[in-house]
Structures are given as C-alpha cells and as structure tokens.
Amino acid sequence: MDTVELLDWATGxxxxxxxxxxxxxxxxxxxxxxxxxxxxxxxxxxxxxxxxRFEFESIVEKRAERIPxxxxxxxxxxxxxxxxxKPGVFIPRPETELLVEEALKILNLNxxxxxxxxxLCSGCGNISISLTxxxxxxxxxxxxxxxxxxxxxxxxxxxxxxxxxxxxxxxxMFSALNDDRLNTLxxxxxxxxxxxxxxxxxxxxxxxxxxxxxxxxxxxxxxFHKRIISECMPYLREGGWLLxxxxxxxxxxxxxxxxxxxxxxxxEIVRDYNGKMRIIIARxxxx
Numbered sequence: 001m002d003t004v005e006l007l008d009w010a011t012g013x014x015x016x017x018x019x020x021x022x023x024x025x026x027x028x029x030x031x032x033x034x035x036x037x038x039x040x041x042x043x044x045x046x047x048x049x050x051x052x053r054f055e056f057e058s059i060v061e062k063r064a065e066r067i068p069x070x071x072x073x074x075x076x077x078x079x080x081x082x083x084x085x086k087p088g089v090f091i092p093r094p095e096t097e098l099l100v101e102e103a104l105k106i107l108n109l110n111x112x113x114x115x116x117x118x119x120l121c122s123g124c125g126n127i128s129i130s131l132t133x134x135x136x137x138x139x140x141x142x143x144x145x146x147x148x149x150x151x152x153x154x155x156x157x158x159x160x161x162x163x164x165x166x167x168x169x170x171x172x173m174f175s176a177l178n179d180d181r182l183n184t185l186x187x188x189x190x191x192x193x194x195x196x197x198x199x200x201x202x203x204x205x206x207x208x209x210x211x212x213x214x215x216x217x218x219x220x221x222x223x224f225h226k227r228i229i230s231e232c233m234p235y236l237r238e239g240g241w242l243l244x245x246x247x248x249x250x251x252x253x254x255x256x257x258x259x260x261x262x263x264x265x266x267x268e269i270v271r272d273y274n275g276k277m278r279i280i281i282a283r284x285x286x287x
C-alpha cells in the first residue's frame with residue numbers, strides 16, 4: 001500500500017471510531033513515521049516498507065481506542081514548538097496560543113523592562129517556554145501542583161535551550177513560591193482548570209484520559225480563577241498584569257470577581273478564533 005492508500009484506510013478506521021479529525025490524525029501519524037510533511041504524503045506518493053506500515057497500523061489502532069494522539073506520539077505542538085507530553089500531563093490546546101500572543105503584546109510595549117513573570121498551573125511548560133523563547137527581557141517562574149508535570153516541563157525547557165532561564169516550583173498555587181517573591185511579579189499568566197465539575201462526564205473519551213486536576217474547575221468552573229485573583233495580591237506589583245484563559249460564558253462572572261476585589265481594572269476580554277470570550281486581561285490598580 002502507498003501513502004494515500006494507507007491514509008484512506010486509517011481515515012475509515014478512525015472515522016468508524018467516532019473521531020472527527022480522522023483524516024488529520026491519520027496524516028499526522030503517517031508523517032511522523034516516514035519523517036515527511038503532510039503535504040508530501042500526497043505529492044511524493046510512495047509505497048511504505050512493511051516495518052513502517054506495521055508501526056502505522058499499530059498507532060492507528062491505539063488512536064481508534066480514543067487515546068489522545070499526543071499521548072501516543074509523546075508530543076504536542078504549541079506556538080510552532082514541540083513539547084513532550086505523556087499520560088498524567090495536560091495536553092496544550094491551540095486556543096491557549098492566544099493567551100501567549102496577548103502576553104507578548106504587553107511585554108513588547110516595554111522592551112527595555114526586565115519583566116518577572118509567573119506561569120501558574122504551568123503544565124508541560126508550553127506557556128512559560130514559549131514566552132521565554134520569544135523574548136529576552138524576562139525572568140520566568142513556573143508553578144504547578146504536580147511533581148511529574150514539573151519534571152516534564154523541566155525536560156521541555158532543557159530541550160528548548162531555556163532550562164537555565166526558568167525557575168520551576170512545585171506546590172498548590174502561590175504556596176509554591178517563597179516569601180522573597182512577595183511584591184515582585186510584573187505579570188501572572190495562567191490557563192487554570194475551568195470546566196465545571198458537572199460537565200466532566202460529558203467530555204470526549206480523549207479529554208477524560210487527561211488528569212482531572214488539570215481540567216476540573218469546581219462547581220461553577222471558577223474555583224481557580226477566584227483563588228488566583230484573591231491570592232495573587234501579595235505577589236503582584238502595583239500596576240502588574242494578570243492574564244487568564246477562561247471558559248465559555250464565564251466572562252461576566254469573572255469580571256464581577258475582579259470588581260468585587262476592588263484592586264483590579266479589567267483592561268480587555270479577547271475572543272478566540274471561534275468568537276468565544278477566551279482571554280481576560282486585568283491590571284492591579286494602584287492604591
């Protein structure tokens with residue numbers, strides 16, 4: 001069988017398993033095995049050797065069991081960079097790239113400033129590493145409650161050549177930081193869990209295999225946003241920035257939380273490419 005015939009077979013197999021991205025997943029799997037681009041699978045249509053064909057079929061069968069493709073391949077793409085992921089580590093989402101893009105807009109307004117930035121709920125390090133690789137004027141901290149996730153993030157940082165530029169901290173939210181970080185942060189950026197607990201059973205089989213602690217946002221989906229807004233006060237400088245990813249229909253509630261704190265001004269709410277409110281940008285007001 002040649003590349004296109006294999007793709008046709010795999011697309012049918014994955015489609016029958018209820019995977020909506022069957023063709024795309026098939027292309028990603030095959031291109032990773034034969035070390036070529038998705039486009040070249042069609043332009044350079046060729047017969048695949050038996051060993052690689054068996055490898056391809058084995059991976060397709062695993063994907064048909066609704067195991068996330070990123071876990072099978074061991075990596076996820078984010079901001080054009082590859083990040084190692086594995087079961088137990090949250091998989092970066094394309095919409096979170098918008099969070100990084102908005103942060104870069106703010107950081108680039110003052111290129112001479114030496115920013116101290118905290119990536120909270122840092123996961124595999126995709127946010128902190130992408131920012132660090134994109135700008136030179138930052139001191140980056142990353143914190144996550146999962147020791148194994150921190151280890152993966154540290155490995156990713158080393159692979160991307162920024163291991164010496166990011167401080168990794170293990171702990172529950174701000175308890176991961178030492179007291180010497182009080183009133184030192186210029187920006188906090190976070191993609192916290194924001195799916196309401198009652199909706200978790202309705203998620204796709206793939207998402208259910210991701211760590212629950214990374215997606216469960218509590219009864220209203222806002223447990224961690226509330227904590228971040230209240231607990232960041234001693235750490236974030238006056239005039240410091242707080243950027244968070246939010247879920248669908250959560251913007252009004254989070255604006256209310258900011259207003260109730262009386263210490264933040266909401267600067268902007270950014271829609272994602274599907275028109276949904278996705279990023280909230282706030283700034284700590286001066287007393």
